[in-house]
Amino acid sequence: xxxxxxxxxxxxxxxxxxxxxxxxxxxxxxxxxxxxxxxxxxxxxxxxxxxxxxxxxxxxxxxxxxxxxxxxxxxxxxxxxxxxxxxxxxxxxxxxxxxxxxxxxxxxxxxxxxxxxxxxxxxxxxxxxxxxxxxxxxxxxxxxxxxxxxxxxxxxxxxxxxxxxxxxxxxxxxxxxxxxxxxxxxxxxxxxxxxxxxxxxxxxxxxxxxxxxxxxxxxxxxxxxxxxxxxxxxxxx
Amino acid sequence: xxxxxxxxxxxxxxxxxxxxxxxxxxxxxxxxxxxxxxxxxxxxxxxxxxxxxxxxxxxxxxxxxxxxxxxxxxxxxxxxxxxxxxxxxxxxxxxxxxxxxxxxxxxxxxxxxxxxxxxxxxxxxxxxxxxxxxxxxxxxxxxxxxxxxxxxxxxxxxxxxxxxxxxxxxxxxxxxxxxxxxxxxxxxxxxxxxxxxxxxxxxxxxxxxxxxxxxxxxxxxxxxxxxxxxxxxxxxxxxxxxxxxxxxxxxxxxxxxxxxxxxxxxxxxxxxxxxxxxxxxxxxxxxxxxxxxxxxxxxxxxxxxxxxxxxxxxxxxxxxxxxxxxxxxxxxxxxxxxxxxxxxxxxxxxxxxxxxxxxxxxxxxxxxxxxxxxxxxxxxxxxxxxxxxxxxxxxxxxxxxxxxxxxxxxxxxxxxxxxxxxxxxxxxxxxxxxxxxxxxxxxxxxxxxxxxxxxxxxxxxxxxxxxxxxxxx
Numbered sequence: 001x002x003x004x005x006x007x008x009x010x011x012x013x014x015x016x017x018x019x020x021x022x023x024x025x026x027x028x029x030x031x032x033x034x035x036x037x038x039x040x041x042x043x044x045x046x047x048x049x050x051x052x053x054x055x056x057x058x059x060x061x062x063x064x065x066x067x068x069x070x071x072x073x074x075x076x077x078x079x080x081x082x083x084x085x086x087x088x089x090x091x092x093x094x095x096x097x098x099x100x101x102x103x104x105x106x107x108x109x110x111x112x113x114x115x116x117x118x119x120x121x122x123x124x125x126x127x128x129x130x131x132x133x134x135x136x137x138x139x140x141x142x143x144x145x146x147x148x149x150x151x152x153x154x155x156x157x158x159x160x161x162x163x164x165x166x167x168x169x170x171x172x173x174x175x176x177x178x179x180x181x182x183x184x185x186x187x188x189x190x191x192x193x194x195x196x197x198x199x200x201x202x203x204x205x206x207x208x209x210x211x212x213x214x215x216x217x218x219x220x221x222x223x224x225x226x227x228x229x230x231x232x233x234x235x236x237x
Numbered sequence: 238x239x240x241x242x243x244x245x246x247x248x249x250x251x252x253x254x255x256x257x258x259x260x261x262x263x264x265x266x267x268x269x270x271x272x273x274x275x276x277x278x279x280x281x282x283x284x285x286x287x288x289x290x291x292x293x294x295x296x297x298x299x300x301x302x303x304x305x306x307x308x309x310x311x312x313x314x315x316x317x318x319x320x321x322x323x324x325x326x327x328x329x330x331x332x333x334x335x336x337x338x339x340x341x342x343x344x345x346x347x348x349x350x351x352x353x354x355x356x357x358x359x360x361x362x363x364x365x366x367x368x369x370x371x372x373x374x375x376x377x378x379x380x381x382x383x384x385x386x387x388x389x390x391x392x393x394x395x396x397x398x399x400x401x402x403x404x405x406x407x408x409x410x411x412x413x414x415x416x417x418x419x420x421x422x423x424x425x426x427x428x429x430x431x432x433x434x435x436x437x438x439x440x441x442x443x444x445x446x447x448x449x450x451x452x453x454x455x456x457x458x459x460x461x462x463x464x465x466x467x468x469x470x471x472x473x474x475x476x477x478x479x480x481x482x483x484x485x486x487x488x489x490x491x492x493x494x495x496x497x498x499x500x501x502x503x504x505x506x507x508x509x510x511x512x513x514x515x516x517x518x519x520x521x522x523x524x525x526x527x528x529x530x531x532x533x534x535x536x537x538x539x540x541x542x543x544x545x546x547x548x549x550x551x552x553x554x555x556x557x558x559x560x561x562x563x564x565x566x567x568x569x570x571x572x573x574x575x576x577x578x579x580x581x582x583x584x585x586x587x588x589x590x591x592x593x594x595x596x597x598x599x600x601x602x603x604x605x606x607x608x609x610x611x612x613x614x615x616x617x618x619x620x621x622x623x624x625x626x627x628x629x630x631x632x633x634x635x636x637x638x639x640x641x642x643x644x645x646x647x648x649x650x651x652x653x654x655x656x657x658x659x660x661x662x663x664x665x666x667x668x669x670x671x672x673x674x675x676x677x678x679x680x681x682x683x684x685x686x687x688x689x690x691x692x693x694x695x696x697x698x699x700x701x702x703x704x705x706x707x708x709x710x
Contacts, residue, residue: 101297101401102293134627136287137625139599142287187625210287213289213293213406213411216403216411
């Protein structure tokens with residue numbers, strides 16, 4: 001197995017050649033914050049929280065999509081990165097309507113944890129307060145677009161793990177939304193198998209089980225990675 | 238900077254109030270108006286949310302009685318699911334409501350009103366607060382704080398937190414009462430009884446000394462409304478809605494979820510508080526009062542021995558139905574006693590440890606009304622949903638709003654009695670405030686505990702010209 005030797009935050013490490021900087025860092029106990037990354041599905045580099053500095057380049061690189069390279073020197077936690085990460089989280093909060101106190105995912109929310117981790121004590125940007133719908137037309141689940149951060153984890157898990165591809169993205173930029181089938185109400189989406197993987201994959205309270213109230217949505221992401229791993233094991237037999 | 242504590246069950250307001258007192262050319266008071274000057278808009282911004290979120294959402298209306306909104310909302314949700322909730326969930330909800338009434342009444346009496354009653358209307362405003370009370374009557378003050386703590390801790394044991402527990406849900410509740418907590422609360426009851434008894438004796442002791450206030454603080458005939466059991470006894474969670482007049486005649490009794498047939502709502506141009514009225518009598522003649530005074534007036538009996546004894550003595554003292562709003566204080570103490578006795582009965586019930594707590598169902602009804610007794614009076618949550626359960630219309634009828642017309646009359650009566658000429662002295666200002674405080678609306682509570690109250694009084698000629706104003710920020 002070809003390996004690469006590189007340094008992350010001054011620590012000399014060796015890593016399999018096909019690994020990303022994020023994987024390599026995690027393997028060696030170096031934490032890089034992420035939001036759109038989900039174990040078991042492909043990377044999209046959408047959230048930009050895992051940006052790192054690479055010596056010799058002025059550009060910041062998303063560690064989830066950057067392959068390790070020989071002699072690479074990576075910095076995961078500089079004042080500049082800290083500032084950018086904090087700004088990204090603030091922008092996420094400003095963009096839609098995140099009200100933790102009454103959210104189903106309160107205390108079990110990756111966005112909330114990130115805000116704490118990056119030291120966000122207020123939001124410097126003007127809140128947009130967009131008027132966004134809630135769709136509870138599905139029998140068991142619901143989506144509240146107010147709480148969606150467009151990480152697209154639901155889209156990827158539905159396509160890559162379940163194989164249904166019920167979820168996708170419509171619109172661009174500020175107007176982008178996750179949709180079900182051809183932008184139909186979720187309850188009318190024929191492709192949905194009601195497996196609930198999207199709900200488990202969602203980092204916030206955007207996707208929830210109906211009937212859940214404040215702080216009741218605890219999501220189990222381990223299950224998704226477990227599914228992927230066991231399928232891979234079976235395939236290799 | 239004065240701290241503002243939001244402690245109101247009212248949907249659309251918080252602790253800022255304004256009173257306008259009108260004078261004629263002879264400098265005699267002609268009228269007084271109580272205005273609530275802030276707007277919150279809960280009913281509007283909850284539209285579009287799933288109904289099962291409403292309990293947690295509407296609990297955020299108030300930091301003092303979140304439980305009241307939680308329960309009324311969960312009950313409205315039960316109706317939308319069209320389920321009978323598990324018996325254990327009913328008992329647990331009742332338990333939390335008793336705890337809520339105890340803690341809120343203890344706050345109203347010991348922290349907010351006792352400084353007036355025990356230190357005197359004319360006492361130095363800098364001392365006329367809970368800290369002054371601690372100095373003058375440390376035992377009573379400490380007991381009051383402990384009593385409130387008991388209520389808060391029961392709420393916490395059930396809901397995981399003292400304030401804004403999202404514990405009651407459409408279909409039931411989320412958690413039962415741990416045995417360890419039950420034992421802890423049972424052990425606390427004797428002390429709570431002792432404190433309540435002490436407060437009742439204290440209060441009765443100086444009732445005679447406050448004969449003038451008793452007569453002047455909102456003493457007028459009106460209807461009284463609240464829930465009663467089907468036997469006509471005191472109730473706080475379920476039961477039937479009863480209207481009684483000042484002569485003690487029951488003018489209506491029926492299903493509380495049909496409240497709209499009997500209660501109309503109007504808005505007045507100078508306040509954000511809605512003013513509900515008894516529909517058959519119309520506005521403004523249909524003025525009615527809710528809350529502790531109404532509940533003890535309308536019931537046949539409390540249903541527990543010690544409180545029943547106190548109720549009998551109370552009725553003897555006031556001569557039947559109590560019309561003066563000053564008696565809200567006394568009624569509040571009787572209710573604390575009753576709640577403690579009901580707690581004593583309920584806590585040993587093994588069903589409180591049941592794990593069958595939540596009925597599961599979809600949307601089976603497009604409309605739901607939830608009614609329960611908040612400490613300040615009967616609370617109605619009325620929802621309309623679409624077939625998926627998204628709220629289309631929300632109407633909340635809040636206790637303090639239902640007392641709005643009565644509070645106006647109370648303020649006018651106090652002003653007419655005490656204000657001679659267009660200049661107000663501080664002790665008079667305090668009496669006007671105390672008239673409102675007897676109702677225990679959020680407004681009176683807001684910052685009085687810290688020795689300040691953001692009250693604003695204007696004196697005007699009948700043509701509206703401003704003569705004088707007093708502002709306490």
